[in-house]
Amino acid sequence: MPAADSYEWRTAPCPECADPAARLVPGDSDRADILLCTRCPAHGRLPYCDPAVIRARLPLGVVLAMCDGTLRIGIPAAPHGLNTYTRSVVTLATEHGLLPVWRPSVRRHRVILAAPGPEGAWGWMEVGARSGRILRATIYPHGCSASGIRAAGPRDVRQLVASLSVPGSVAGC
Ligand SMILES: [Zn+2]
Known part of the structure; x- marks a missing residue:
């Protein structure tokens, strides 16, 4: 398991609307397994996101974590020595x-x-x-x-x- 600092963390992208301003937040209902997208309604889509779909559409090697009420993704950090x-x-x-x-x-x-x-x-x-x-x-x-x-x-x-x-x-x- 790589150390936490070997990842670069950023806000998880929404696979439905792909809006850069989208944030995926926990639903306020009893459906803890469902996430809400803050931007999907603006694109005429239902705000519900299935974490399994989000997972499936991310490249292999990316990890998911909930941080400050928003879903974040950890991307393996770039190697040293890049120009x-x-x-x-x-x-x-x-x-x-x-x-x-x-x-x-x-x-x-x-x-x-x-x-x-x-x-x-x-x-x-x-x-x-x-x-x-x-x-x-x-x-x-x-x-x-x-x-x-x-x-x-x-x-x-x-x-x-x-x-x-x-x-x-x-x-x-
Ligand atoms: Zn969305």
Whole structure:
């Protein structure tokens, strides 16, 4: 079991509305197994979230915890030695709704990038363990059902990540 500080904690994303402002809070009814989403009603959805569904739509390696009345997720912390550019691309991916889950290795680290939600983008990036530099990435912008896009080298990978749509920016759905 990894130590608590080997995770980065953030608010759990809602798999139904994928609204970045959503918080998942305990229901006030006798249904302790159900969570309420604070933003789903704004998107015309029922506020109820099933924790099992939330769990199923998060990348493997992410842990869940209730903290201060809000569901939070713990993402395995990034390995040491990443260069500034690599860190900025990972931050950019986060801003585009992707959750980075690191799989550190001796030669090359892999980071799985996955957006919560049924049609969420998904992919992975490889980073040289010694250089801390991005090697390549493959991203499926519309989930597994559509074809993936590959990019090689830090600049092209950054461009690929930047081209992904930002959650909450899609109007009228
Ligand atoms: Zn929601």
